[in-house]
Amino acid sequence: MRPELGSLTEHVVEFSRRLRARGVLCGPGETADALRALRAVNLVDREAFRLALRTTLPHRREDLAVFDALFDAYWGAQAGPEREGPQERPEAQPPVEASSLGAPSVRGWAEEDAEGEQEVPGYSPVEVLSRKDFSSFREDELDLIARMVVAIARRIATRWGRRRRRARRSHLLDMRRTLRLHLRWGGEFPELAFQRRKVRKHRVVLLCDVSGSMDVYSRFLIQFVYALQEALGRVESFVFSTSLTRVTEQLRSRPLRCALDRLSQAVPNWSGGTKIGTSLRQFLDRYGGLLDRHTVVLIVSDGWDTGEVEVLRRAMQEIRARAARVIWLNPLLGSPGYQPLTRGMQAALPYVHVFASAHNADSLKDLERVLARRRLGQATRRL
């Protein structure tokens, strides 16, 4: 078996390389583990060989399927490795070009004043009523809103941390320090030392609907996202219509005008139709790692979904299970007579902690007040 072991090593290295090319988390460390594992099992036993590689190379469930497929392709039905053509790389993402239709509506915002409204797409039944709120925004109001957004952002994004710091008064005794003080004075407790838990920031994931039915709000929304990202360090921003785009980087540009420029180039399908469910699913698949028990997910959308309702429901269920809190801001909610009856909204509502309107300054103030009352309470709120 000796002479073969050398070629086996080469094949295991090549196999790991191909796994990596398919997105499996697997580097030289894993390859070394695999080779050590192969020394420990009976190599004549094909199943033992397969399981040794399967235990050492992939590290997540998603990668197991990739492993299984590649294992059969690479090592073949027999134990001997099989010849394969030059390794095919996963196609690089084609550079995203700004859609000729969508771009101007974004690019325009920086210059355009509030009068330059967009057409509301036909399938939204509440067009006229809801538009009114936004056309009435003036510059000074926008300032006010930006300030409010910052206050809201702070409410959303803080939580009690694990680490403690010294404090003059609090309900947490710092026993270690108290005892030391005690020793110094040699008698009764002369002084109690306190500690306070540090306030830590939540991560915020922002998913913003920029589809056609949301067009009239877009100017406001992007400002909201921009302000939120500026106020908090840990915001990840995404926009979606029929598909999802990560825009955290673009929105980091200063000033706003510059950010909008970059944004318009990055988002391929601005103001298209809406596939909320598909977009959220994309988010979970590609960026699901961002979600944990300290992540607040903020979805801004009117809930008009042209895709499968079941896809949306399942995506919402998963987001709810994995995030600390799910907040849905619906700009239409403030319109008189609007009921959240769209099928998409209906499917999503059970998984939302806070459902609030975001159509004008007052509604934002209400939201801020509710968030102030409870720091990450559990109850579901409707505003």
Place this chain on the structure above:
Amino acid sequence: MSRPTLGDVEQILAALAQEGYIADREIATAIYLSIELHKPLLVEGAAGVGKTEIAKVMARALDTDLIRLQCYEGLDVNTALYEWNYQKQMLRIRLEEGSGRSPEEKEQTIFSEPFLLRRPLLQAITHPRAPVLLVDEIDRVDEEFEAFLLELLSDWQITIPEIGTIRAQHVPYVVLTSNRTRELSDALRRRCLYLWIDYPSFEKELAIVLRKVPGISRQLAEQIAAFLHAVRALDLQKVPGVAETLDWSAALLRLHRDHLDREAVERTLGCLFKHHEDQRVARGPWLDRVLAVIADAQRDGQSLQAALDRLERLARG
């Protein structure tokens, strides 16, 4: 550093079987390699598939102690690593009143090892023999604690400001479990070998029921395993795991049932279905169809695989 090992995969399978754990080769290989390569084993899978059991069995098979760190949100170093024994410290201060020792001397005394409360991680490090350290539900702690744990798993040493650095005498065998409520960091994953445990197959579940529920008839055990097979194909809030299967089997046995019928299932529904909505689904007409398929298959001695396939289709349709 000498570590006892378990021989090869076959021996581990035997050891597991001896301990009452029905394992397949995948699980045995993962345990074996985790011991051979001295690497932590990350076990993922739905709740109730026997992730925690792996560590227990591993400890029994290696004839060493199991030290368990149950994770929860807000778990801190004081609970996971060590804490000072304040009562004992205060008593000592009282005893030494008037002894004339300087405060510095006293301080050195009360912040020394005898006044340390060892929490699981410190216990694992200072254990006289390499123990099995089970870090249960690692996905519940925050990123900060995960980073701390990662450091510990690499260096096997901890620093206590008042005492200094304590290094592990024997590197523990580590099993980490996760229910995937949160994505673990890539760094932690790459530190570990990986094992995914799925719900058991019909054959495996049947073997588990027969072994773990003494006195159960083969007929009933087969019906239970087939029923669970059908249940897991349903769209449920909470899919029952093996623990639920065993509870349910025990309950049916207590009620002196030798076969499944609607009345028996309805009376014991709470063992399997922990959500009101799930119970509603299970109570529906679906139940009669499933029971009919199972009864037919057993009476006619028809191919079990065909029946299982029919059960899965029933759940979907």
